[in-house]
Amino acid sequence: MENKGYLIYEVGILGGNDKVKTNLFVLFVLKRRKIMNIEDIRKEIEKEIDAVKDLKELNELHVKYLSKKGIITELNSHIKDVPNDKKKEFGMEVNSLRTYFNENYERLRDKFEEELLNSKLESETIDISLPSTKVSMGSPNILEKLIEEVEEVFMSMGYDVVDGPEVEEDKYNFEMLNIPKGHPARDAQDTFYIEGEEILLRSQTSPVQVRTMLKGKGEVPVRVICPGKTYRRDDDDATHSHQFMQIEGLLVDKDISLADLKGTIDVIVKKLFGKDVETRFRPSYYQFTEPSVEVDISCFNCKGKGCNICKHTGWITIAGAGMVHPNVLRMSGYDPDIWSGFAFGFGAERMAMLKYDINDLRVFYNTDLREVKNFDRGEISNND
Numbered sequence: 001m002e003n004k005g006y007l008i009y010e011v012g013i014l015g016g017n018d019k020v021k022t023n024l025f026v027l028f029v030l031k032r033r034k035i036m037n038i039e040d041i042r043k044e045i046e047k048e049i050d051a052v053k054d055l056k057e058l059n060e061l062h063v064k065y066l067s068k069k070g071i072i073t074e075l076n077s078h079i080k081d082v083p084n085d086k087k088k089e090f091g092m093e094v095n096s097l098r099t100y101f102n103e104n105y106e107r108l109r110d111k112f113e114e115e116l117l118n119s120k121l122e123s124e125t126i127d128i129s130l131p132s133t134k135v136s137m138g139s140p141n142i143l144e145k146l147i148e149e150v151e152e153v154f155m156s157m158g159y160d161v162v163d164g165p166e167v168e169e170d171k172y173n174f175e176m177l178n179i180p181k182g183h184p185a186r187d188a189q190d191t192f193y194i195e196g197e198e199i200l201l202r203s204q205t206s207p208v209q210v211r212t213m214l215k216g217k218g219e220v221p222v223r224v225i226c227p228g229k230t231y232r233r234d235d236d237d238a239t240h241s242h243q244f245m246q247i248e249g250l251l252v253d254k255d256i257s258l259a260d261l262k263g264t265i266d267v268i269v270k271k272l273f274g275k276d277v278e279t280r281f282r283p284s285y286y287q288f289t290e291p292s293v294e295v296d297i298s299c300f301n302c303k304g305k306g307c308n309i310c311k312h313t314g315w316i317t318i319a320g321a322g323m324v325h326p327n328v329l330r331m332s333g334y335d336p337d338i339w340s341g342f343a344f345g346f347g348a349e350r351m352a353m354l355k356y357d358i359n360d361l362r363v364f365y366n367t368d369l370r371e372v373k374n375f376d377r378g379e380i381s382n383n384d
C-alpha cells in the first residue's frame with residue numbers, strides 16, 4: 001500500500017474543535033512527506049481553483065484530482081482500508097469533496113469556454129471593406145420576363161395560364177377555328193408539316209383555346225391566357241422569324257361584349273407601357289372572330305406627336321382581337337345563342353421590342369451575350 005504513494009489511516013484526535021473531528025481521515029502523502037486531512041485537500045482545491053487562469057490549467061487540475069491516479073480517485077479507492085464503522089463517513093466525505101471539485105470545475109470550464117468563443121469571434125470579424133469575389137449573375141431572357149409580367153396581370157384578373165402542344169393537329173390549328181381546308185386564310189399561316197397534311201407545328205396558340213373550351217364541356221366562365229411558341233414558314237429577318245411567341249387570351253361567359261375586351265386590353269397595355277397609354281380598336285378581319293379588331297395603343301414614345309416607332313402616326317398596332325366567332329363557340333361545345341366571348345393575341349416579341357426598344361427580332365434567340373446585354377433590363381446589376 002505504501003508503494004502506491006498514499007496511506008489512509010485513522011488519527012482519532014487532531015485537535016479539539018468540531019471541524020477537525022469531522023475530518024477523521026488523513027491522507028498521508030509519502031511522496032511529499034505531507035500529512036493532509038480531507039479538509040486540507042478541500043482548502044488546497046479552493047486555493048488552486050482561485051488561481052487557475054485558463055482551460056489548460058483547469059484541465060491539469062482535473063487530472064490532478066479526478067484522473068485514474070488523481071487524489072480524489074485515490075482516496076475513493078482506499079475506502080477498503082478504512083475500518084468498517086468509519087467506511088460510511090469516509091465515503092460521504094470523499095463524495096462531498098468530489099462534488100465540490102466538480103461544481104467548481106464545471107463552472108470554470110463554462111466560463112473559460114465562453115471567453116474563448118468571445119475572443120475568437122472578436123478576432124475573426126469579417127472585414128466588409130474587402131473586395132468580394134466576383135460572381136456572374138444570370139438574368140431572365142427578356143421574352144420570358146415579358147411573358148411572366150403579362151401572366152401576372154391576367155392571373156390577378158382571375159385568368160388561368162394554360163399550355164398546349166406545339167406539334168398540333170390540323171383540326172385544332174385550323175378547322176375548329178373556322179379555317180377549313182383550302183381556305184385562303186391558311187396562306188398567311190403556312191407552317192411546317194410533320195406528317196402528311198394533318199400533323200403540323202402550330203401556326204398560332206389559338207388551338208389551345210379550342211382545347212380549353214372542349215375540356216370545359218360547356219362550363220363557364222372560361223378565362224385563360226396561353227403564351228407559347230408558334231411556327232410559320234417565314235424567312236428570318238429583323239421583323240420575321242420562323243418561330244415566335246404568341247400570348248393569346250380567351251374569355252367566354254354570358255353577355256360578354258367588345259367593351260369588356262377593350263377594358264381588359266387597356267389594363268394590360270397600361271401595365272406594360274405606362275398609365276397614360278390609350279387603346280383604340282380598328283375594324284379588321286379574322287376567320288375565328290366576328291367582329292374582329294386591330295388593337296392600337298397611343299405612342300408611348302412621342303405621346304402622339306409622331307416618331308419613328310409609331311411611323312409618325314401617333315399609334316402603334318400591338319394585337320389582333322375580336323368576339324369569338326359563333327362557329328368556333330359551337331364547334332367547341334358552347335351555344336352562341338347563350339354564350340359569348342372575346343379572344344385576343346399579342347406577339348410577345350413585338351411587345352418586347354416596343355417595350356425595350358429593340359429593333360431586331362433575332363436578338364431574342366441570339367446566344368451572343370454582348371448583344372443580349374445591349375438591352376439589359378437593369379434589374380440585376382451584372383458583373384462584366
Ligand SMILES: [Zn+2]
Binds near residue numbers: 303
Ligand atoms: Zn411615336
